[in-house]
Amino acid sequence: MRKLVWFSLGFGAACCLCAYVLTGSARIALAVAGGVLTIFAAIAGRKYTWFRRVAAILFGLAMGMGWFTLYDGFYLSAAGAMDGKTANAVIRASDYSYETAYGIGVDGTVQLDGKPYRLRAYLDLDETLEPGDVISGQFRFRATTPKENRTYHAGNGIFLLAYQVDEVSVSPHAGAPWRDLPARLRHRIQEILQDCIPKDAAPFAKALLLGDTTGLSYGVDTSLKISGIRHVAAVSGLHVSILFALLTAVTFRKRFLTALVGFPTLLLFAAVAGFTPSVSRSCIMCALMLAALLLNKEYDGPAALAFAAVVMLTRNPLVITSVGFQLSVASVAGIYLFAPGIRKWLGSLFPDGKGKGVRPTLICWFTASVSVTLSAMVFTTPLSAWYFGTVSLVGVVTNLLTLWVISFIFYGLAAVSLVGAFWTAGAMILGKIVAWPIRYVLFMAKTLAGFPLAAVYTRSPYITVWLAAVYALLLVFLLSRSRRPGVLLCCATLGLCLALLASWAEPMLDGTRVTVLDVGQGQCILLQSEGRTYMVDCGGDSDTETADIAAETLLSQGISRLDGLILTHGDRDHTGAAENLLSRVKADVLILPPEEGMPTSDNAKVVYAGQDLLLTYGKTNLHIFTTDSTGSENENSLCVLFDTENCDILITGDRSAYGERRLLHAGKIPEVDVLIAGHHGSKNSTCEDLLAAARPQTVCISVGQDNLYGHPAAETLRRLEDFGCAVYRTDRDGTITIRR
Incomplete structure (x- = not known):
């Protein structure tokens, strides 16, 4: 199964190259070259074992290049051809509309050359659209897929943006087709949370359970980002793992019962969350875990991650450009690669951490939490610095102080949603209870984000140089035989002090x-x-x-x-x-x-x-x-x-x-x-x-x-x-x- 890991590296690299660098004939040439080199590597692999890994990577590279080229030519080309054009179209809304500065926006689908394409339409209307509504009229289209002007939408499967040009007509939805049920269920849960959770906690509740961050104030959102726990307000693998833990608990880990309940529950949760890349990745991995449990097979985490990534890239190769996908895969890869080693080193600092009792239990919880957080940050920190310009220095502490309560909040919000569907008064009582741990999380985020140097920012070139130097030192540390984590930490701290001093002093000169x-x-x-x-x-x-x-x-x-x-x-x-x-x-x-x-x-x-x-x-x-x-x-x-x-x-x-x-x-x-x-x-x-x-x-x-x-x-x-x-x-x- 580990061959799949190497294959996925090549497949992902190919999609990344095609999305950001290569076009047209260069993709085909590299696909052919990858295929030829795969044959030579496979032959060499009969004598040298490590050539087998090279062959798997090259095969993945060739397949990725070929698949991206086919996907672009036979599917994305129709959307790309609409870029800059004005045309009449019929759009079917797939979700509820939301307010924008100039009207409303709504996600939907449109048919081009007999194929459905997801798009986002911006309309000059003051009415609320529902899933299933049909909007007809003239629109100006912009493709999100071309390399030179690609937007983040393409990574989420939205390949067109449509802007209203003239008057449009709206036909109300007829009935409630099954494909609209997740959107309607999500909307209903939003209403229940808004009505049953106190106002100061409701926006965070909707963000944590559904990934709806539209209600978060700028101050709260910034506090979460600086304190390093912004991921809890975007439905991700963390939330799916919490749901999976609940599933296994209520089914007593009975193989058939867990599978019977687990598969449809994971599918429904992913659909309600909008099949975001991070949720899709986690649900695929949990489904593989259920399959391993059902078949009484051993679950291989790295292979499951590789399989999930390949499936998602096959469904939409441009998902490689999604920040959510990159962060999700990077965090799990970091955990698999580095968490055991970090936990072992932390355990060596607490020789009395083994055995029974309160102190060993706390030490075990501490080492497990810190090792997971640090390992997840190994690959996600550069991505966060690149996309968001922020490196949280208090993230480990914030995660340690807050993540333990997130599970209880998630379960509480799920209970509020279920009870609220039948008994509003009871849900409001539960909502007041759940609001207190939410307030605790928000308080901790605000407090820690308010500390001086809670985060540093790559808008300073000196911080960027420091971060690059830290990862160079980390590479040397990993390649060396004599590893001293304390020396690495001291060098990183000293470098940070010098970078901050340079950042503050330069404007004064x-x-x-x-x-x-x-x-x-x-x-x-x-x-x-x-x-x-x-x-x-x-x-x-x-x-x-x-x-x-x-x-x-x-x-x-x-x-x-x-x-x-x-x-x-x-x-x-x-x-x-x-x-x-x-x-x-x-x-x-x-x-x-x-x-x-x-x-x-x-x-x-x-x-x-x-x-x-x-x-x-x-x-x-x-x-x-x-x-x-x-x-x-x-x-x-x-x-x-x-x-x-x-x-x-x-x-x-x-x-x-x-x-x-x-x-x-x-x-x-x-x-x-x-x-x-x-x-x-x-x-x-x-x-x-x-x-x-x-x-x-x-x-x-x-x-x-x-x-x-x-x-x-x-x-x-x-x-x-x-x-x-x-x-x-x-x-x-x-x-x-x-x-x-």
Whole structure:
């Protein structure tokens, strides 16, 4: 069976190469080469045993290349052909709709060339759609599968995004087909949990039992991430293992009874959870465990993991791009590879940990919990750092203090759901009981996440280098014959201290530092000089992601408090993330334009700029210019002139040429070194008069890639070129940092 493990490595590597690197003929050539090399390796394997493993890997590589090529050519091609097209379509909703910023979104299926494809539709409707509803109309399609613009949806089996173009008609569902039952059951459980669990615990309850994180506040979600237990709020293998333990307990491990109850229960749970990659992987492995129990065979964990991965990659090769799939497989692989060794080493530290009694039992629980957590983190930490930019330093402690109670919460929520279907009052009583352990988990997450250095962030290049060095040392440790875990731990700790020192010291070495953060279609700018830090605007494509980017950039520099946050005007792409940011990083003052609907916070003193303001410290002057215009919010944008000893920076918000000329007529604009282009490079902003007066050497444009507004406009770019400005754009250059 271990040959399957080696085969799965080759199969997975092939899918990964095809998904991220190879196209067309290169896939076919590598598949043929893999097949030929497999034959030679198999022949060599008759004499050298290790060549058999090489043959299995090469065979998996050849099969993976071939399968991905066939899947792409015969199935994904139809979805890819719809990319950018506008066409009439009939979409069948497969789930309940949810609210978006511009209407509703709903998952469904559409028929293309006689084959069904899952898609996500965004509609300009204010009604709630149910599973089975049929939406007919004209849509603009975007494929999620092409390598150059692939989105996370493809890894979850959603190959198209559909955007409503014209009026659509909705036909209500007829009856309740069996394929809609999981979605309806999930919706019913959500309603029961919402009604029967106290409000402060209900969002976490829905996240833990169903993976529905839409109700989690930004603060709670961030606390879970920083404390290292975000995985409990996404239905994963942990939840399936808890369910499996319950199944074996209630069936008394009777082979036939456990199998009779277990197989349909696992299938139903996976369906209700939406067949997410992590749940699917775990359910397949548990099903294999049931089959081994039924057939009285030995269960091989690594082989089961390999089988589950191959099955899922066969069903959808692009699942290799799913973060959930990668984290799920990586965590289990780490446990199988490293947990026994770590537990053995921890056990050696407690020589009195064997035997009976309270102390040996606690030691056994401690070593088992820590070894599983550490081993799971071996492969998942780099993935978390890559995808989320966060490395939790308190994750082991948080898992140790909270995971023991997760099983009780899961069972309690399952009981609430069952009782709530027949007796609401009884379910509410149970809900109040279950809420207390939930509050305990949330309290521990918030407390530990609030510790200094609870996490470090890879937005600092020094932390990235440190993490790479730690894994290089780990590799040396694993290859060496004389292994000293204490030395490895000391080296990692010393390296972390040096990385933190470098991260905190570097900004202080610059006289003036301007950072235009890449937040997509929005704006968020850091102004730093003489040890003080101000932020201008905080908004982007996503309120939560923008707040994360801003907060992690500050925290990675050792800054937990802003000297000031200035919001130029009320548009969401300039203010949407401000409240979330201030929940993590406090500010001495929050400066706002005198308009309604601006965000406020208890973590900052609020000042409304009804007239021009001047903040002076050392040799730095921070000018904030207002306007008496009665025009739009854009024309009323606050303007910021950051005047330091060696650099002048001008930010005009979203003002158009009219608002810019008003500043010029008031005589407020000197020559500057750096100009932040107005309104993300709109053709109506950054006018010739402003450029002629300010004469900026450098112009930065904060703009989202492939945005719907056509920013930056070609006219604006031509004007900047005519004036000889060096242009930097966040959509092309990422985060821009200027040091003087």
